[in-house]
Amino acid sequence: xxxxxxxxxxxxxxxxxxxxEATRRNIEVAExxxxxxxxxxxxxxxxxxxxxxxxxxxxxxxERQQEAAHKKE
Numbered sequence: 330x331x332x333x334x335x336x337x338x339x340x341x342x343x344x345x346x347x348x349x350e351a352t353r354r355n356i357e358v359a360e361x362x363x364x365x366x367x368x369x370x371x372x373x374x375x376x377x378x379x380x381x382x383x384x385x386x387x388x389x390x391x392e393r394q395q396e397a398a399h400k401k402e
Contacts, residue, residue, distance in 0.1 A: 342396040349389050356382050 359375045359382075366372060 338396060338399055342393050342400060345389050345393040345396060349386060349393065352382050352386055352389070 356379050359379050363372050363375045363379075366375075
């Protein structure tokens with residue numbers, strides 16, 4: 330039976346930060362698409378996605394702070 334890998338959290342904060350940056354870019358792109366489209370259904374779908382993305386950013390920030398604090402320990 331193989332041993333499980335040890336918990337390596339050394340780069341988690343950096344990975345979370347990169348995911349947050351990608352999410353922010355996705356929000357910006359969606360905002361541009363919302364401004365460019367005249368389709369109300371598409372606008373509503375993109376606005377809903379951006380709302381979920383904004384909520385996810387809050388969670389990612391909290392997780393990033395936890396990982397940064399863990400790294401300092």
